[in-house]
Structure formats: C-alpha cells, structure tokens
Amino acid sequence: MLTSDEIERRMPVWTALADLFLDAELDKADYRRIAGSVRTSGYDLAVVECILRDEVLPAFAFNLLEIAGEWAGWHEDDVRTIMTGAIARRPGIGTRIKKALLWRDIERKWRKIADIALSAE
Template sequence: MMDRRVAWVRRHWAPDAVDAAYRIADFLAASPYHNGELEGILVDEVLPAFAPNLLTVAGEWAPWSEDEVRGIMIKAGARGFVLRRIARLVARPVKKDVLEEWRRVLRVLELRRRAGLSER
C-alpha cells in the first residue's frame, strides 16, 4: 500500500504545467486513494510542510528524493498543534495556486481512472 506521505512525491518538475499534470495524474491514478483523499493529503499535509519553500524567491526547485520528502513530512507531522496551525496559516497565500494546479491534475486523473488505467 502506498505511504500517505509519499502520495505526492512523484511531482517531478516538468517543462510545463500540462506535462506536469500528466506525470502527477499517472502516478496518482495507481494510488489506493480516491480524489477527495488525495486533495485532503495535498491541502492538509503536503502544502503546510512545503509552503515555506513556495513562498521564498530562491526556494529549492530541484526534485526531492523520496527519502527527503518522507523526512520533511515526518518532521511536519511531528509538530505540535500550534506549529501545525501556524504552518497552515503560512500556506494560505499559495493555497489558491496549489488548488488551481490540483484541478488541472484532477481533470487528467479522472480521465485516467475512467479509461481504466488504475485500480480505482
């Protein structure tokens, strides 16, 4: 079973948004999670952990390894309630853009799943 913390790990930086959407959707189509769960993982777990990088002008844009992503997610998940709440507030400025990209991925993901390219 796919680890929740790495459900979004395959988000490899692609030359354009369309290519990225297809790469992400292909990976997520094989996951055991339904679309609502994937969105929840993205918004509630991944976005707060990685928002500081999205907010910096010189953030890290090279792909992280699966081990690096796991480490970041574990560290973020181990934060206390107050720090997790602060992380969600920090993520607010980029949430709209992330959800816009999620909708692009979701359109491709739904096509992939309807075409039977996944188990779900």
C-alpha cells in the same frame, strides 16, 4: 499519527504532490505524471486533495516562500524527512496562515491534476 504502513502508502503521493511546490513552472507532462501517481495510489481524489491540503501544503509551503527555493525536484528521502517532520509537529499560526495564502494557487494546480486523473479513468 500515521503508522509506518500508512507512511509507506502515502510516499508516492507525497513525492508526486511535492512537485507542486517546486520553484519552477510545471508543464503538461509534469501534470500527467503527477496525475498518474494519484491514479495509481488507490486513494479517492477527495482523499488525495485532503492529503495535499492538510499534509503536503503545510510541509512544503516553505519552498514557495523562499527567495531561491528548490526547483530541480525532490528526492524521495527528502520528501520522507520533510513529511514525517511536519506530521510530528503541531502546525502553528504561521503554518496555518501560509497554508491559507498558498491554497488558491495550489488548488488551481490540483484541479488540473484531478481533471487529468478523472479523464484517464
């Protein structure tokens, strides 16, 4: 379980990465904005990838699987509620299957973000 300090440190990263799960196509500016949040987080890229794969993906996968998911963006309060709820639950088999199915697409987006973050260092 994460401490309240760890949750606060992750919030900007969670909020930025949650945009990968919007029901909308991201443009170059979106990728640069997300990469900027990753860069300023102080986390190593490998850690952020784990946060994306193990925390954000299971929490936000539902939005990519719904017929009319969120497309306009996530409010920080919504991200906090979704993430803390997901962390408190143990992932079931359905969550693990969704995570495996969606990782390929999300990983492609993550590679773009990581490349941008690395090129700005």
